[in-house]
Amino acid sequence: MxxxxxxxxxxxxxxxxxxxxxxxxxPAGPKTIFFWAPAFKWGLVIGGLGDINRPADKLSIPQTTSLAITGLIWSRYSLVIIPKNYSLFAVNMFVAAINAYQLGRAFKYRQSLEKK
Incomplete structure (x- = not known):
């Protein structure tokens, strides 16, 4: 330190x-990185919420896919480490959920283009 x-x-x-x-x-309190890393990761959630109104044609499928998968992987990891880090779990579940929603929007848009 x-x-x-x-x-x-x-x-x-x-x-x-x-x-x-x-x-x-x-052990995962404000004196440690285990607190501050999830606290700053909420910026990804805020960014994802900001993209909710973005047109679906402007969404990057590779980016949203990687963020959704990363959110799921880190959610699992946060529950197997010692000490369990529930704030890391929560932020990563939100990252995964928001990006899964965005991914759904992007796929729905691409399917609508294929039907035309």
Missing amino acids: SKLYQGIVGACDKLVPGSLRPLWEH
Whole structure:
């Protein structure tokens, strides 16, 4: 751990109320990468939600496929690691679900083109 990060955690450590101590001290809590990686991965979910209104012809099938599969793989992984990381599970399930929906939209659009 870097000295800067240790300093920040040490300063925040004094401010955490007793009721939040179990979360703060958890092996997958805010003191670890196990907390921050899923927190920042919510950006993929927000991006996927932003693409809901994007025209289906502009969706990339390879990209949405890889994101959906990656979401499923990491969801499984988050439940077999120790400690189990439920925040990583949740974010990856959302990534998988949003991209599966987008993939469905893209396929439906491509099928409508083939019928014409």
